[in-house]
Amino acid sequence: MYSDKLTIHYMSVKKIIDWFIPPRCLQCGDNILEAHQLCADCWKKIDFITKPFCSLCGYPLDVENQVNTCESCLVKKPVYESARSIFVYKTEGKKLILRFKHADTTELAPLFARLIFNHAKEYFRDIDYLVSVPLHWTRLVKRRYNQAALLCLCLEKLAPKSIFYSPYFLRRPKRTESQGHKNAVNRQLNIENAFVIPTRYQKRLQGKSVLLIDDVMTSGATVEECSRVLYEAGCISVKVLTMARALLKNDLDVAFDKKEDYT
Ligand SMILES: [Zn+2]
Ligand SMILES: [Zn+2]
Known part of the structure; x- marks a missing residue:
């Protein structure tokens, strides 16, 4: 009453x-x-990623093939178990992400978290920890917030109670250059050894399943490097969810020409 x-x-x-x-x-x-x-x-202008998409990296497929895997994953399997993104990083989707990342529109975080949770509920099954892709401290000071951490804080409220989030599982001591104008190989080299897990958290991650969260996935080099470090610490499963996914090389070039960064 x-x-x-x-x-x-x-x-x-x-x-x-x-x-x-x-x-x-x-x-x-x-x-x-x-x-x-x-x-x-x-809403109508956002290009949501729906089936068929690669069962490993989440890349949209033109047609469903027998193995449901994109060409790139057929050549080399990703380090992580599987990844999914909610919408394509272009037009309205891209504007939303840039607003979230560079214009202090942090009120988008709960909306994004609901979208991620509703579109990829199965990713939250049998997960122990949410892990956000960290920023180097200089970038964090400049931006004042880590967009991936904000997503995790909102996702933790929606996820089953057994899933725990801490922003301290991964650290980024290496200040990497912007990934702009780098090809896939150079992106990989640029991000190599950029992440570490503090010693006190290594034990907690042993034998655990984690869900890695970021805002945009481009070449996948960043989430792959994070996954490698998490597996090295003893995680038994690393899955990845991002809000957006850049698809075409042109999309990336246009974005980088405007000096937008992807970290
Ligand atoms: Zn509107
Ligand atoms: Zn793939």
């Missing part, structure tokens, strides 16, 4: 606030009904 009254009270206050300050689409700024959401038009 008391909680019913509280709910009614909350709804009335919310209506008054919404009347004075109507909720706006986080992308285009149009008026919408629910706060911290996108309008219908902006």
Whole structure:
């Protein structure tokens, strides 16, 4: 009874606030009904990744093949067990990510977390820890937040209670150059040995299954290097989820030409 009254009270206050300050689409700024959401038009413009996609790295496939694996994974299997991304890093999806990453629009984190959780619920099965791809401290000071850590904090609230998140599992002591204008091999070299697991956390990761979270997956070099370090520490399974996935080389070049960084 008391909680019913509280709910009614909350709804009335919310209506008054919404009347004075109507909720706006986080992308285009149009008026919408629910706060911290996108309008219908902006949703429609996002290119969600649906089946068929590579069962190993999540890359969209033109047609489903017998093994459901992309050409790149057929040549070389990724270090991680499997990866998925929610939408393609282009047009509206790209704008959203850049807003989240470089424009302090941190209120996108809960929306992104819900999207990740709803699109890839199976990834949260039998997981012990959420791990975010860390930033070098200089970049963290400059940006003031780590977008992957924000996603993890929101995901921890949605995930089963047994899943624990700590931002300290992985550290990034090496200040890597921007991955811009580097080919796949150079990206790999650039990110090599960039991540470490502090000694006190190594024991905790032994025999554990982890879910690695990042905002964008490009060549996959960053999540592969994180996965390698996590396996080295004794993890038995490393899966990867990212919000967006850059698909074409051109997409990357355009992004890097504008000096957008992917870390
Ligand atoms: Zn909109
Ligand atoms: Zn693949």
